[in-house]
Amino acid sequence: MKKAVCIISGGMDSALSAYMAKKIDSYDIIAVHFNYGQKTEKKELESFRKIAKSLSTLKEYELDLHFISEIGGSALTDEEIAVPDEGIEPGVPVTYVPFRNGIFLSIAGAIAEKEGADAIYIGVVEEDSSGYPDCTDAFIAKLQGAINEGTKPETHITLKTPLVHLKKQEIVSESVKLGVPLSDTWSCYQNEKSACGVCDSCRLRLNGFKKAGLRDKIPYLDSK
Amino acid sequence: MKKAVCIISGGMDSALSAYMAKKIDSYDIIAVHFNYGQKTEKKELESFRKIAKSLSTLKEYELDLHFISEIGGSALTDEEIAVPDEGIEPGVPVTYVPFRNGIFLSIAGAIAEKEGADAIYIGVVEEDSSGYPDCTDAFIAKLQGAINEGTKPETHITLKTPLVHLKKQEIVSESVKLGVPLSDTWSCYQNEKSACGVCDSCRLRLNGFKKAGLRDKIPYLDSK
Numbered sequence: 001m002k003k004a005v006c007i008i009s010g011g012m013d014s015a016l017s018a019y020m021a022k023k024i025d026s027y028d029i030i031a032v033h034f035n036y037g038q039k040t041e042k043k044e045l046e047s048f049r050k051i052a053k054s055l056s057t058l059k060e061y062e063l064d065l066h067f068i069s070e071i072g073g074s075a076l077t078d079e080e081i082a083v084p085d086e087g088i089e090p091g092v093p094v095t096y097v098p099f100r101n102g103i104f105l106s107i108a109g110a111i112a113e114k115e116g117a118d119a120i121y122i123g124v125v126e127e128d129s130s131g132y133p134d135c136t137d138a139f140i141a142k143l144q145g146a147i148n149e150g151t152k153p154e155t156h157i158t159l160k161t162p163l164v165h166l167k168k169q170e171i172v173s174e175s176v177k178l179g180v181p182l183s184d185t186w187s188c189y190q191n192e193k194s195a196c197g198v199c200d201s202c203r204l205r206l207n208g209f210k211k212a213g214l215r216d217k218i219p220y221l222d223s224k
Numbered sequence: 225m226k227k228a229v230c231i232i233s234g235g236m237d238s239a240l241s242a243y244m245a246k247k248i249d250s251y252d253i254i255a256v257h258f259n260y261g262q263k264t265e266k267k268e269l270e271s272f273r274k275i276a277k278s279l280s281t282l283k284e285y286e287l288d289l290h291f292i293s294e295i296g297g298s299a300l301t302d303e304e305i306a307v308p309d310e311g312i313e314p315g316v317p318v319t320y321v322p323f324r325n326g327i328f329l330s331i332a333g334a335i336a337e338k339e340g341a342d343a344i345y346i347g348v349v350e351e352d353s354s355g356y357p358d359c360t361d362a363f364i365a366k367l368q369g370a371i372n373e374g375t376k377p378e379t380h381i382t383l384k385t386p387l388v389h390l391k392k393q394e395i396v397s398e399s400v401k402l403g404v405p406l407s408d409t410w411s412c413y414q415n416e417k418s419a420c421g422v423c424d425s426c427r428l429r430l431n432g433f434k435k436a437g438l439r440d441k442i443p444y445l446d447s448k
Contacts (some may be wrong), residue, residue, distance in 0.1 A: 114297035
């Protein structure tokens with residue numbers, strides 16, 4: 001059976017992306033999770049493990065990327081930069097982690113080459129999202145070219161981004177359809193017990209549930 | 225003064241590349257070194273520190289990338305795969321670390337964006353080298369495109385590979401000309417006290433010194 005490396009953060013988007021790899025595209029899954037010193041690292045790891053278990057993965061990689069928080073420059077990794085809670089602003093937000101998905105996908109490329117996988121799934125969302133430059137179709141296409149140029153001649157890897165043009169409400173409804181355990185996913189940028197409900201990631205998630213006509217069952221601070 | 229991120233492994237090539245950034249292109253240097261569980265990790269780190277000190281760097285990053293040896297798949301990181309000592313064979317050698325330079329350059333891209341540097345120097349050598357797919361001009365050009373697409377609109381980073389078309393003898397003679405402390409560099413893939421003299425990296429180095437008409441002063445097992 002063909003194998004896909006799935007980057008799974010613990011959030012909704014990457015969970016759905018991995019479910020699509022398995023249930024729609026019939027891949028066996030190699031699940032990859034990165035711990036990079038983000039504020040909700042423990043909670044995301046816990047979510048990753050639940051999602052990976054539900055996918056009956058072939059293999060799991062939980063990799064230590066704490067050098068990303070040493071580099072810093074983001075509200076997600078730097079205690080001195082607050083996570084914004086006033087709503088989504090135009091431009092690249094302070095929660096952007098410099099070239100994070102470039103780093104993630106390069107590592108996933110190395111894993112795919114080592115494991116003989118022919119695809120990498122990443123749950124990037126371009127339109128209905130926070131405006132990160134490393135979440136676009138154009139970026140993914142360029143990085144796919146670089147990965148295939150910089151690996152062995154016999155290595156051929158396709159980067160798959162099944163969510164890139166979906167809206168959050170479609171992500172919620174598609175997740176329900178495929179049986180993604182949404183209550184085990186975690187999106188909040190700043191809290192690990194009850195989601196804050198006001199960071200960009202909570203806002204996008206809550207809005208997606210609302211528009212899909214569904215209730216999000218994870219705990220929120222103000223039971224939003 | 226303009227700033228460049230220089231990836232410095234501890235070997236000759238990256239040391240010369242960083243010296244060219246400083247002495248020829250007049251950059252202030254941000255030195256970056258990666259510890260990734262390679263067999264000569266300690267010795268390379270020691271070499272990096274000496275080279276960085278000699279460059280009066282603005283800042284140094286020594287980053288832990290041990291996940292690379294967890295991924296494995298290379299004679300450099302896997303104790304069960306022997307480093308070849310019979311001479312350079314055609315094709316991609318077993319010392320190739322899957323997409324290593326893709327990972328290194330993505331991280332350097334993040335550092336360059338964070339630090340406001342406009343160039344990244346890497347000492348890849350295409351022709352007179354071990355035949356790694358992630359050491360070519362074509363690969364570097366594609367990755368430069370991916371880095372600029374996947375970072376902020378105001379981030380513009382140029383990847384510089386001043387050694388890519390040099391022969392090893394030119395690297396030795398250019399290093400001498402620029403004052404690179406060659407005796408502080410380390411190239412051997414398998415030993416940390418006396419270089420083996422027979423791995424691909426030692427062979428290329430020794431051949432470079434020989435053709436340049438110079439003696440390599442680092443210790444070799446058989447005092448080659």
